[in-house]
Amino acid sequence: MKRAILSCNGLDKAEGSVAREVAIRAADATGSEIICPVLLNRAMARYKKALTDSSLIVVDGCSTRCATKLATRLEAKVARKVLVSDAAKASGQALESTLSLGPKGLALAQSIVDDLVRNLNAPMLAVEPVADFETPTEYLVVTHDKFEFRIPVVDYVFNENDVWARALDGVARVGISDYMQQKLTDISYFDPPKVDAAVEQFGELGSLESAKAVFEIIAPVAGIVTAVNPAVVDNPGLINEDPYGAGWLVEMKLTEWPQDQELLLDPAAYAEIVKRKAAEE
Amino acid sequence: MSAEITKVGIIACSGEAIPEGTISRLATRRVLELLRPNATVTLCLPLFLAGNEAERNFAKTHPTITIDGCEKQCAKWGTEEHSGPVSSALVVTGILGTRAAGCHRSSRDSSQPDKEAVWTVAERIAAEVDSVLAESGPRDDAAAGSSGAQCSCSSPTAGGKLTIRGATVSIPGLPLIFELCADRNIPADTSGCAALLDAVKIYHRVLPEEEAGYRSALLAAYQDFRSGARPMK
Amino acid sequence: MGNEPIENAVLVIPCSGIGKVHGLISREATYLVTDELAPGQTDTLCLALLVKGDPEAVEAVRSHACITIDGCAKACAEKNVAMAGGRVAKAIQVAEAFKNHRGAKPGSATALTDDGWIVTREIADSVACEAARLHACEEVIR
Numbered sequence: 273m274k275r276a277i278l279s280c281n282g283l284d285k286a287e288g289s290v291a292r293e294v295a296i297r298a299a300d301a302t303g304s305e306i307i308c309p310v311l312l313n314r315a316m317a318r319y320k321k322a323l324t325d326s327s328l329i330v331v332d333g334c335s336t337r338c339a340t341k342l343a344t345r346l347e348a349k350v351a352r353k354v355l356v357s358d359a360a361k362a363s364g365q366a367l368e369s370t371l372s373l374g375p376k377g378l379a380l381a382q383s384i385v386d387d388l389v390r391n392l393n394a395p396m397l398a399v400e401p402v403a404d405f406e407t408p409t410e411y412l413v414v415t416h417d418k419f420e421f422r423i424p425v426v427d428y429v430f431n432e433n434d435v436w437a438r439a440l441d442g443v444a445r446v447g448i449s450d451y452m453q454q455k456l457t458d459i460s461y462f463d464p465p466k467v468d469a470a471v472e473q474f475g476e477l478g479s480l481e482s483a484k485a486v487f488e489i490i491a492p493v494a495g496i497v498t499a500v501n502p503a504v505v506d507n508p509g510l511i512n513e514d515p516y517g518a519g520w521l522v523e524m525k526l527t528e529w530p531q532d533q534e535l536l537l538d539p540a541a542y543a544e545i546v547k548r549k550a551a552e553e
Numbered sequence: 554m555s556a557e558i559t560k561v562g563i564i565a566c567s568g569e570a571i572p573e574g575t576i577s578r579l580a581t582r583r584v585l586e587l588l589r590p591n592a593t594v595t596l597c598l599p600l601f602l603a604g605n606e607a608e609r610n611f612a613k614t615h616p617t618i619t620i621d622g623c624e625k626q627c628a629k630w631g632t633e634e635h636s637g638p639v640s641s642a643l644v645v646t647g648i649l650g651t652r653a654a655g656c657h658r659s660s661r662d663s664s665q666p667d668k669e670a671v672w673t674v675a676e677r678i679a680a681e682v683d684s685v686l687a688e689s690g691p692r693d694d695a696a697a698g699s700s701g702a703q704c705s706c707s708s709p710t711a712g713g714k715l716t717i718r719g720a721t722v723s724i725p726g727l728p729l730i731f732e733l734c735a736d737r738n739i740p741a742d743t744s745g746c747a748a749l750l751d752a753v754k755i756y757h758r759v760l761p762e763e764e765a766g767y768r769s770a771l772l773a774a775y776q777d778f779r780s781g782a783r784p785m786k
Numbered sequence: 787m788g789n790e791p792i793e794n795a796v797l798v799i800p801c802s803g804i805g806k807v808h809g810l811i812s813r814e815a816t817y818l819v820t821d822e823l824a825p826g827q828t829d830t831l832c833l834a835l836l837v838k839g840d841p842e843a844v845e846a847v848r849s850h851a852c853i854t855i856d857g858c859a860k861a862c863a864e865k866n867v868a869m870a871g872g873r874v875a876k877a878i879q880v881a882e883a884f885k886n887h888r889g890a891k892p893g894s895a896t897a898l899t900d901d902g903w904i905v906t907r908e909i910a911d912s913v914a915c916e917a918a919r920l921h922a923c924e925e926v927i928r
Contacts, residue, residue: 335885357886417560417594418611457806458858458881461888483807483884483892509859509881567802568832569813578804582896597809599801599862602837627834659817660897 275304275392276319276326278312278348280339286367286377287333287356293373293381294331294354294388301389304329309339316346327351329388340506350502352388359384405438405445407517412543414451416550421451423539423546424516430542431474433490436516437536439529444493446477447520448511451546456482459508464500465522471495473532477522480511493532495524558689561589561640561682562617564596566628572656573622573645576667579660580645580674581620587726588679592686602631612636616685618643620678640685645670648677668736715774717766724757731778741779746772791846795829796875796917799847800855801863802833807892808857808880811906814898815855815880818910819917828917837866847872851920853913855880876916883909 279295282288299306305326307319316323323346330339331354343350360367360380368374373381408424415421428436434452437444453459461481471477477489477497501520504510511519526532537545565581568574585595594611601608611617612632618641619628629642646653652673655666713727724730734752739745746768753759759767791797800816803809820828836843847867853876854863864877883905884890892902 335882361888418562418596418607420607458808458884460881460884481888483881483890513859565804566832566834567804567809567813568834569800569802569816569830570832570835574832575813578802579896581804586896595804597803597805598834599803599809599837599866600805600860602834603860603862603865605860625835625838625840627832627838630838631834659814659821661814661817 274322274326275302275329276307276322277304277329277331278307278309278339278343279331280333280337281309282333282338283371285333286369286371286373287360289333289371289373290356290360290367290377290381290384291331291333291339291354293378294356294384297381297385298329298331298388301385302392309342312346313342323348330354331356331384333357337506344503344506352391354384354388356380356384359387405440405520407514412539414543414546414550416547419454419550421449421454421546421550422516423449423451423543425539428516428539429492429533429536430539430545431490431492431536432545433474433492435477435490435492437492439493439526442526442529443498444495444524444526444529445520446489446492446522446524447515448480448487448489449542449546450515451549452487453512453515453519455484456480456487457484457512458482459511462504462508462511462521464505465497467497467500469497470527471497471524473528473535480508489521491524492536493524493526494528495526497522498525499523558616558686560592560594560615561685562594562596562612562615563678563682564598564601564612564617564619564628564632566619566621566626567598568622568627569658571622572658572667573649573653575622575658575660576645576649576653576656576670576674577620577622577628579671580678583671583675583729584678584682587729588675589682590726592682598628598631601635609636616640616689618678618681618685620645620674622646640688641681643674643677643681645674648674665736672733713774715767715770717763717770722770724753727753727774728778731775734775735779739775741772741776743772745775749775790842791829791831791850792826794921795827795850796824796920797847797850797852797872798828798830798855798913798917799833799836799852799863799867800830801857801861803857803862803895805895806857807895807898807902810895810898811880811883811892811902811909812855812857812863814903815906815909815913818907819913823910823914824917827921828914833863833866836870836872839870844870851875853916854878855909855913857881875920876913878909878913880905880909 277295277299279291305322312319328350329352330343330350332339334357365376367377410425411422413420427438430436434449437446459480459482463479465478471491473494475491477491480487563581565577567578585593596608613636617639619632619639620643621628622645632639656670713724715722739748749771798816798819800812802813816830820830831843848871852867852872852874854867854874855878856863858881867874887905890901893899
């Protein structure tokens with residue numbers, strides 16, 4: 273399989289230097305083509321073949337994720353992502369503060385490359401959601417003091433843990449309700465479940481984190497995870513902006529749908545739950 | 554306006570340039586979290602001015618008090634511009650006069666004058682809330698909900714739960730009451746019991762026959778608080 | 787800022803949203819910059835005064851480079867400075883800064899914890915650097 277590596281161009285942080293080193297070493301180790309982000313931005317045609325024919329690995333230095341954003345903007349299909357700042361935290365080692373790589377930076381770069389090479393053939397991030405869901409247009413509104421919580425009236429079902437599901441042709445799309453996204457406020461992390469994971473109804477489907485709380489996502493349905501919303505992984509704020517549309521979290525192939533429905537709430541019933549919860553807070 | 558008014562909106566200017574803006578903000582938070590948690594909702598002035606419909610609609614349908622740092626009265630102006638007349642317009646410089654002279658903008662520099670200023674303004678706002686609600690008719694405490702504060706998006710301030718003669722009693726804002734007592738150097742021993750009880754009675758009703766039970770439970774909880782543990786929630 | 791900002795100052799304008807800890811962080815980061823990290827080079831002004839259309843505030847944002855610090859994506863400070871005709875040289879969102887502080891518990895809209903102050907200082911350092919850059923490039927005054 274052909275591979276290409278796109279790294280960020282971070283010149284003002286040590287993490288950017290590590291990202292560049294990762295790209296160079298990974299290209300050597302895997303025979304991949306390196307894509308220059310500056311040239312890609314200016315003249316995408318130069319890399320058209322690489323983007324079309326290769327499996328793309330994106331390496332970012334920090335959470336600004338410039339390389340990922342560039343790839344997304346150009347609608348490139350990303351197979352694997354690396355975030356150096358996360359890898360540095362996980363290693364427990366602080367990087368040197370200089371832009372020239374020191375022993376710690378070089379060691380981190382190598383460790384990231386080793387991990388990449390080891391997992392080259394692991395299942396890829398499923399970036400193509402299967403189902404074709406339309407954005408809801410009609411809502412119930414639950415009002416409490418100055419707060420308004422919207423609940424779509426058609427096709428959505430909920431569990432009492434403020435997670436919704438929408439089923440279509442054997443696939444369910446899952447997300448959190450408007451009430452929960454307002455309660456959490458600005459969501460800064462989404463820890464998704466693994467693609468291909470089998471999850472029972474009311475099992476764990478990853479978590480969300482904001483400055484206020486960590487929220488365990490409780491699966492409203494049983495199934496196999498088939499897709500994780502890559503837009504939300506990159507920008508968890510989408511969940512706050514559009515919790516029922518672009519802020520969806522996960523898609524699942526349904527395995528026990530008829531039975532699952534018996535324990536789920538329709539919009540009107542969920543609205544009563546929201547009223548009660550809002551009044552109790 | 555709603556026929557049954559149970560909540561009052563408070564909009565603080567939060568002016569950044571002068572300490573009085575900080576006082577307006579902190580005093581509003583004090584009212585929301587401690588003094589009148591069941592009766593108030595804060596509205597975020599930047600959101601309000603930026604066009605947030607939820608904030609503006611609340612101010613249209615509920616009595617609203619503005620608290621401005623200075624005589625420019627930006628919060629009052631904004632509310633009247635976008636939602637309608639305010640029920641009461643307070644100004645920190647008017648309430649404090651020269652007492653704001655030793656105050657600071659940042660909480661890093663907070664000192665006793667800052668704390669006293671915030672309490673003074675907060676109590677003034679609370680009195681206005683009572684007055685506005687009294688004019689609006691009888692309150693329905695059940696409709697007002699539980700003892701949680703209502704704010705733009707923050708969690709309700711935890712109250713404290715005490716066990717008094719076998720019964721669990723919830724006192725909204727108890728940690729904040731304890732902070733105030735600690736600020737005023739009320740001792741965490743039997744000599745401080747009376748002052749502790751007096752402080753709690755400002756914010757929480759205690760019947761005469763209950764006072765003995767409250768004294769001992771409050772003292773134990775206050776001792777935990779002062780030693781670094783926290784009151785039971 | 788009393789009536790007019792410090793001459794040649796970069797204006798740092800927070801949203802000061804009262805409902806979330808992010809608003810408090812925006813405000814305290816501003817004070818760290820104006821009072822400690824870059825005094826004399828930076829100043830602030832009341833966002834509400836600007837939105838009200840106070841002539842001095844409007845003139846200030848039009849004639850000085852501005853850095854806005856917003857609590858969230860609603861970007862009240864950035865939008866209002868831009869609407870008043872001000873030049874936003876850099877727009878910061880506190881919510882974005884939390885992406886580098888996984889697990890942090892920053893406090894409430896009333897008071898910051900140690901975690902909250904760490905995020906605040908990081909933002910303030912970034913703003914102070916940008917203010918220094920604007921001064922170095924003589925981009926402060928239009």
